[in-house]
Amino acid sequence: MAYLTAVVTLFGLMSIVNLILTFGVVRRLRTQEDGSTPAAEGDPFQGSGLTVGEPVGSFSVHDTEGRPVTRDSLREGMLVAFLSPGCLPCEELLPGVVELARTAGPGQVLAAVVVDGDDGARPDAFVAALSPVATVAVTRLGGELTRAFEIKGLPTAVRIGPEGRVAARGRALLRVAHSVRAGA
Structure with missing residues (x-):
């Protein structure tokens, strides 16, 4: 007992x-700092400081073909992926992002290849892999494009919603195939 x-x-x-x-x-x-649980969006790592519904900041860059890319050129449903050479998670996700861009179709993915002058990593392999299937812009961390999306960590992605607002954000967007509206 x-x-x-x-x-x-x-x-x-x-x-x-x-x-x-x-x-x-x-x-x-x-x-928590932002008042929401990260799991609510399905990804504990949110690389963009923009929240869902917030507008993307103004920017003007050129893609690797020399064409201008601005906030106004972002269409609803478009995915903006931020990857960096020398970043192990970015390198691991690269083949999946290429496949995601191939599946989404022409003009549906803007791949921002972020270079950091301090680490010496060259963007050539990323540009070569992504150029056939996506619009590619090479930028610097802290550059105009990364500031417009308030990028705080890599890899990450932002799905564009109506009126250039954030529809979704986070690393999980680079792993999961999302349907893209035709003609969007």
């Missing part, structure tokens, strides 16, 4: 500790 009492008491104490830890986790989730 003494063993049964000890087991029930131990079980009760463990339940109380578990309850206290659960309350701690809930409290921590409620006090």
Whole structure:
């Protein structure tokens, strides 16, 4: 009988500790900086500082073919992918992004190849892989394009919604094939 009492008491104490830890986790989730749980958008890593519904900032860059790319050239449903040579997760996601762009069709993916002059990584392999299937712009971290999207980490992507607003954001967009509206 003494063993049964000890087991029930131990079980009760463990339940109380578990309850206290659960309350701690809930409290921590409620006090997050942006007020939302990252899991709500399906990706704990949100590389863009823009929130869903917020407009993309103004920018003007040229793609690798010399054509101008501006905020006004972004269409609803378009995916803007930010990748960087020398970034291991970016290199691992590159083949998937190429396939995603191929599936989405012409003009539906803007691939921003972000270079950092400090690491010496060259964008050539990324440009060569992405150019046949996507519009490619080479930019710097802190450049006009990355500032317009408030990029805070790589790799990441932003799905463009109506009126140049963010429809979705995060690394998960680079992994999952999304349907693209025809003619958008």
